[in-house]
Amino acid sequence: MDTAEEIIVGYDGSAAAVPAVRWAARQAAQRNCRLHLVHSSLWPAMTPEPGPMPGVEGSGLRRAAEDIAAEDILTDGVEQVHDTVPGLAVKTTLLFGWPAEHLRTLSSGAALLVTGTRGAGGFKGLLIGSVSLELAATADCPVAVIRRGEHPGGPVVVGVDVDDWELPLRHACTLAALAGSALRVVHVRKEHWVPRHLQNTGTPTQDQADLLVQAVLDSAARNAQESVPGLDLQIRSPIGSSIPGTILAEAQDASIIVVGTKGRGLIRGTIGSAAHAVLHHASCPVLVVRRPS
Numbered sequence: 001m002d003t004a005e006e007i008i009v010g011y012d013g014s015a016a017a018v019p020a021v022r023w024a025a026r027q028a029a030q031r032n033c034r035l036h037l038v039h040s041s042l043w044p045a046m047t048p049e050p051g052p053m054p055g056v057e058g059s060g061l062r063r064a065a066e067d068i069a070a071e072d073i074l075t076d077g078v079e080q081v082h083d084t085v086p087g088l089a090v091k092t093t094l095l096f097g098w099p100a101e102h103l104r105t106l107s108s109g110a111a112l113l114v115t116g117t118r119g120a121g122g123f124k125g126l127l128i129g130s131v132s133l134e135l136a137a138t139a140d141c142p143v144a145v146i147r148r149g150e151h152p153g154g155p156v157v158v159g160v161d162v163d164d165w166e167l168p169l170r171h172a173c174t175l176a177a178l179a180g181s182a183l184r185v186v187h188v189r190k191e192h193w194v195p196r197h198l199q200n201t202g203t204p205t206q207d208q209a210d211l212l213v214q215a216v217l218d219s220a221a222r223n224a225q226e227s228v229p230g231l232d233l234q235i236r237s238p239i240g241s242s243i244p245g246t247i248l249a250e251a252q253d254a255s256i257i258v259v260g261t262k263g264r265g266l267i268r269g270t271i272g273s274a275a276h277a278v279l280h281h282a283s284c285p286v287l288v289v290r291r292p293s
Helices: 015-031 061-084 099-106 130-138 166-179 206-227 243-250 273-281
Strands: 006-010 034-041 090-096 112-116 143-146 156-159 183-186 233-236 256-261 286-290
Touching: 006 015, 006 099, 015 034, 015 061, 015 112, 015 143, 015 166, 034 061, 034 099, 061 090, 099 112, 099 130, 112 130, 130 143, 130 273, 130 286, 156 166, 156 243, 166 183, 166 206, 166 256, 166 286, 183 206, 183 243, 206 233, 243 256, 243 273, 256 273, 273 286
Parallel strands: 006 034, 006 112, 034 090, 112 143, 156 183, 156 256, 183 233, 256 286
Antiparallel strands: 143 286
16 A cells, blocks of 8 residues: 555644544554645635735734734644654645635645544534535545544445445555454445446346446455455445435444545536535544546
């Protein structure tokens, strides 16, 4: 497994961002790669006050204070990292502007991009913030959305589809190998469901569809066992009317859920409905793996 990459984590000083920084630190230590802590301050876009102006006493004081506050957030983030993994090397970057835009740009070539569920300016009761949702749909690398309540010893659960399983499975295998945990592969079957490519073969049957699903699960099992010899592998194929709901039911004890998304929405940067629902309703961290466009 190639771990010689960078993990990027966004930190805004909010309580929701702390688990993300700690999770990212553990991942960086396990993968032996660099951790890049990024804070993006929104204040220049939210205030009309300019910087220091010659001859105007006190001008720029608010800006200077906001700059110091932003630096303090980065310092606090580094302390959170070192509380989790003492001595871990951390690169820090302070930027100004919309966080999603900056983090998306930085995500190119990264191993992971890590965020909290919602930021300091998020609405109370909102399950996932707009920045996290936008990044899950647009970042150039897998995006881990971290929330409190994780089960560190639980299995890694990955949802697989018949035509979109290899990339999510690869990342799920990496997480399971690093954590030394079980890997639970879940494919949700729907009653009377027939894949698109079988619908054009005359008279497709449920038996044909079942054979296809079993072939995919067998391939996924071989792939996982070859990637991680000795892996504690669990294969499940429950019947359910809701794909995300069934995945969540199978992941009640999970340390993290891995979902793939094709982003088939009409608007650029949308994610699939199943990934969207899992992100909103999971009680553990979620890793979204988007197929490259």
